[in-house]
Amino acid sequence: MAVAEKEVRQQSFEEFCRETFDPKTVFDKPEALKGLRVLSVTQYILGPSCANYLGELGAEVIKIELPRRGEPMRHTTPWNEPGLYPLSRWIPEKGTGFGSVGANYNKYCISMDFHRPEAQELMKKLAAKSDVIVENYRPGTFDRWGVGYRQLSQVNPRLIYAWLGGFGGFGPGRFRASYDILGQAQGGVFGITGQPPEMGGTPAKHTIWLADYWGGMMTAQAILAALLYREKTGKGTMIEYSQVHGATRLLEYSLPLYGRQGVVRQRWGNWDTQLCVHGIIQCGKSSYPDSPNPQENEQGYILITAYKDADYAKLVKVTGAKELAKFGTHDERVKPENQMEIYNALEKWAKDKTKEDVAKLCDDAGIINQPVWNAKEVAEHPHWRMRGAIDWRDDPTYGDVMAQGPAAKLSDTPARFKWVYKPVGADNEYVYGKLCGATPSELQKLEADGVI
């Protein structure tokens, strides 16, 4: 028997995963992107999240911001109290907004005013010693400052330069400002999220910045491809990512359907246009009626998926709603008018139950389900705590921080969380000293002159 075969027989898959991905061993292992240097001149979430993903995998990420105040996302409120997350040593009375926290793990923070020729020279020195630059300013802003791709690739032809913008660098709409919400609105996402008009609904915005975190991820993937290409050819790459186009890329079959049949895909709320039963229903009773959190006093919600005929039959049995048995085939169930009847009957059944009551009944019947959880329920669940997905992190600047870690686990080179964020310019001395040879007195002068 081959050695690998023997190992597979002796150790269960669960044991293998537990040992291989044990969160306690993460810091004993090497990092996949160690030795890679990334300059991140980024703001809000789109650009910062891109560099964040590379930093989690071991790249040395240096975030560059406007001196003293830093980037705008730090100023988002509420939750930017100074006691929680200090902004910078120059403005101690302010804090860094919580919204910045998930997109800036493991980054060194320096500051630089790109309007100043001295800063532009410093940027060229940094670029000469870096592998990747990520920025998400308006089209052409960096060229105007003399530090765009064409200028920096002169000092480092191996440079991979990723620009994340709203609409791309060419085309008549390119100059407009963009944000996640605009990307999703123009990209077509909000056209299919939210309740349909017959339910009195409107298009719905998602609470998380989906287009930003997704766009950052797509661009990080493009950077890794450009790095592989550089390995083979020695050449750098310019990457252009459009936030709007990235949102459109998520539209699944909407465009093929429109193109082939002229059908405009409609909103369908918490149900599914293609699968039934495969949606969220309301349960009439709150799981936490005495909670001080108003959200928890509400009725609960639960996802039920029973679109396969056999599972649907089980669901009909559990609910005792015999009138639903007539929708025995999926083709029948998925029709909009039938979905309405089915989901209404399910909600009637769940009216005197909590989401946990419904979950128990579904579990016992072998029906896939999941109560809709809030942040507290997610944070306290033992499975995710044990796997290190959510944990208290000992942050060098901010103390104890509960935060979510990287989702992809690499067996030999795991991604990791080192620190949550740093104040603006916290690493000026370290980075400018190490990479630009700046002495303490030179740095003092640059700081006094407002260059850094």
Ligand SMILES: CC(C)(COP(=O)(O)OP(=O)(O)OC[C@H]1O[C@@H](n2cnc3c(N)ncnc32)[C@H](O)[C@@H]1OP(=O)(O)O)[C@@H](O)C(=O)NCCC(=O)NCCS
């Ligand atoms: C976010 C956005 C709307 C902001 O627009 P904006 O502030 O008007 O323009 P830019 O982003 O090009 O930023 C340039 C300005 O930032 C300021 N700035 C920020 N950091 C700076 C630095 N380190 N040095 C100098 N100036 C800086 C300056 O005021 C500068 O303008 P100026 O050179 O005319 O004085 C725009 O960058 C954008 O659409 N980005 C692409 C999409 C995106 O990433 N959106 C945010 C994520 S949702």
